Amino acid sequence: MLAMSISVFLGGCLWDDPRGNQSPIAALRTPVVAPVGVSVAIDAGRSFDPDHDSISFSFEVVGYAQEANETHRIESARPRIEYVFPSEGLYSVRLVVRDDVGAETTIVQDVSVRGDL
Numbered sequence: 736m737l738a739m740s741i742s743v744f745l746g747g748c749l750w751d752d753p754r755g756n757q758s759p760i761a762a763l764r765t766p767v768v769a770p771v772g773v774s775v776a777i778d779a780g781r782s783f784d785p786d787h788d789s790i791s792f793s794f795e796v797v798g799y800a801q802e803a804n805e806t807h808r809i810e811s812a813r814p815r816i817e818y819v820f821p822s823e824g825l826y827s828v829r830l831v832v833r834d835d836v837g838a839e840t841t842i843v844q845d846v847s848v849r850g851d852l
Contacts, residue, residue: 757785759832761840769820770852779814779830788834795829798822798848820848 762781769775777794784790794809794816809816820826826846833839 756788756834756836756838758838758840759784759788759790759834761830761832761842763828763830763842763844765828765844766846767844768847768849768852771820771823771848771850774817774819777816777818777828777830779832782814782830782832784832784834786834786836788836788838790835791833793831793833794818795831796820796826797829798826799824820846823848823850 760783762779762783764776764778764781766775777796779792779794782790782792792811792814794811796807796809796818798805798807798820805821807818809818826848827843828846829841829843831839831841
């Protein structure tokens with residue numbers, strides 16, 4: 736099986752908050768092509784907060800499969816989850832990283848799910 740993944744980084748700026756709080760830097764690593772029915776890692780472990788605030792993670796997987804559109808939301812204190820894509824199609828994995836002050840950064844990565852892998 737050919738495994739391909741991509742890492743995407745997105746972060747806030749120094750002027751996000753008049754009090755000086757900076758938004759977290761969101762980093763998402765997920766396969767760009769994944770097999771149906773097999774557990775894959777969705778990893779935000781390189782995300783961090785420049786102010787060293789505590790951060791939390793919200794993962795949302797939105798599927799545009801042939802059978803039906805589906806959305807799964809996973810709130811997590813941990814930066815890594817395992818996910819099984821239930822059917823072929825194009826999915827969007829959305830990550831929101833929030834600090835304990837309320838600043839957040841969102842990042843999205845598309846995943847093509849295939850049954851022939």
